Amino acid sequence: MQPLESVTFEDVAVDFTQEEWALLDTSQRKLFRDVMLENISHLVFVGYQHCKLDVIFQLEQGEELWIEGRGFFQSHSPGRESAFKEELLATQHISKKDTSTIIPMTFHTPEDPCECNDLGEDFSPSSTLSQHLLTHTEKTPNISKQYQKSQSDQSYLNPHKQIHSRGKSCECHLCGKAYSNCSSLRRHEMTHTGEKPYECHICGNAFIQSSDLRKHNLTHTGEKPYECHLCGKAFSQSSNLRQHERTHTGEQPYECQLCGKTFSKCSALRRHERTHTGEKPYECHLCGKAFSQCSALRRHEGTHNGEKIMNVFSKYSDLR
DNA sequence: CCGTTGTAGGGAAAAGCCCGGG
DNA sequence: TCCCGGGCTTTTCCCTACAACG
Numbered sequence: 016m017q018p019l020e021s022v023t024f025e026d027v028a029v030d031f032t033q034e035e036w037a038l039l040d041t042s043q044r045k046l047f048r049d050v051m052l053e054n055i056s057h058l059v060f061v062g063y064q065h066c067k068l069d070v071i072f073q074l075e076q077g078e079e080l081w082i083e084g085r086g087f088f089q090s091h092s093p094g095r096e097s098a099f100k101e102e103l104l105a106t107q108h109i110s111k112k113d114t115s116t117i118i119p120m121t122f123h124t125p126e127d128p129c130e131c132n133d134l135g136e137d138f139s140p141s142s143t144l145s146q147h148l149l150t151h152t153e154k155t156p157n158i159s160k161q162y163q164k165s166q167s168d169q170s171y172l173n174p175h176k177q178i179h180s181r182g183k184s185c186e187c188h189l190c191g192k193a194y195s196n197c198s199s200l201r202r203h204e205m206t207h208t209g210e211k212p213y214e215c216h217i218c219g220n221a222f223i224q225s226s227d228l229r230k231h232n233l234t235h236t237g238e239k240p241y242e243c244h245l246c247g248k249a250f251s252q253s254s255n256l257r258q259h260e261r262t263h264t265g266e267q268p269y270e271c272q273l274c275g276k277t278f279s280k281c282s283a284l285r286r287h288e289r290t291h292t293g294e295k296p297y298e299c300h301l302c303g304k305a306f307s308q309c310s311a312l313r314r315h316e317g318t319h320n321g322e323k324i325m326n327v328f329s330k331y332s333d334l335r
Numbered sequence: 336c337c338g339t340t341g342t343a344g345g346g347a348a349a350a351g352c353c354c355g356g357g
Numbered sequence: 358t359c360c361c362g363g364g365c366t367t368t369t370c371c372c373t374a375c376a377a378c379g
Contacts, residue, residue: 198358199353206352220350226361227350234348248346254365255347262345276343281367283343290342310371311340318339 185200186193189207194200202223205211211221213228217235222228230252233239239249241256245263250256258280261267267277269284273291278284286308289295295305297312301319306312 194353196358198360203352223351224353224361226363227352229361231349250346251348252350253363254367255349257365259346279344282369283345287343307341308343309369310373311342313371315340 185195185197187200187203187207189204192203194203205223211223213223213225214221215228215231215235217232220231222231233251239251241250241253242248243250243256243259243263245260248259250259261279267279269278269281270276271278271284271287271291273288276287278287289307295307297307297309298305299312299315299319301316304315306315
């Protein structure tokens with residue numbers, strides 16, 4: 016895996032003009048502040064000790080960041096601005112050269128792929144990275160208190176945290192992950208080599224672990240061993256049952272960092288987050304209109320089908 | 336009122352990966 | 358050391374309901 020070159024602060028700092036800032040709505044301004052604060056918090060984490068600058072204070076207080084006719088980072092006095100940038104860049108410099116004492120960290124925007132330089136692992140949503148960062152910082156993840164309570168053993172942190180823990184004898188030479196025994200390492204190495212020794216004789220799908228093949232086999236047999244004791248619905252995997260059970264308990268462990276709205280499943284949160292980012296990945300190939308949800312696109316495409324049908328009708332009516 | 340769109344709730348299926356215990 | 362079962366996490370696709378809007 017290629018080590019990620021540290022980006023400069025300018026790469027991630029969005030510097031709006033006052034006019035551009037005026038075009039942003041409240042949620043977009045809040046998003047900007049949150050992203051900047053998060054990026055700066057990463058700086059703090061990697062050893063940047065002089066963080067309580069006016070900029071951060073302004074961000075935290077939600078103050079307007081502009082002086083007439085100048086952008087955010089230019090709105091501070093020249094000396095302060097350059098000192099701010101120098102300190103930021105110095106931090107990046109430290110992170111580049113002193114990897115033994117400080118975990119190097121690059122800074123991410125929400126839309127960019129996120130990568131932890133410690134392992135070179137990728138994290139698609141920034142929230143996932145945030146959670147990953149907790150493996151370094153021991154901070155509490157961004158999930159509801161209710162969920163924290165229910166997960167008091169913090170098992171959701173264990174897998175990755177243990178990756179970084181010391182005293183593991185078997186380390187993957189490709190990604191650096193460490194395991195307490197070498198058979199676990201060998202199994203992990205298959206994720207790099209693509210080796211999948213357990214093959215389904217029905218469909219040919221192959222898996223690294225025998226238990227995964229067994230799990231897969233249930234899709235052929237239709238067997239659903241996990242039953243909801245409340246409504247009797249059955250599921251092929253225990254995790255799918257747990258997901259379902261949240262519809263009974265009302266548990267919503269996934270919380271939007273921007274508006275605080277909570278969701279019962281991760282994918283619902285990500286779908287919701289697109290309402291903040293404005294991301295619309297689903298585009299109609301006929302008219303180019305974009306949608307944030309796949310189903311909305313399909314529904315929209317149906318309106319084109321209606322047009323087509325109407326066109327056919329009008330064509331035949333023209334022939335009469 | 337109707338058609339369209341934005342958004343969210345939830346179901347279903349599946350896969351990847353890890354851990355602990357036997 | 359290996360196998361196994363269980364668990365956690367994530368992804369993708371789908372259907373549907375409801376509200377807002379023109």
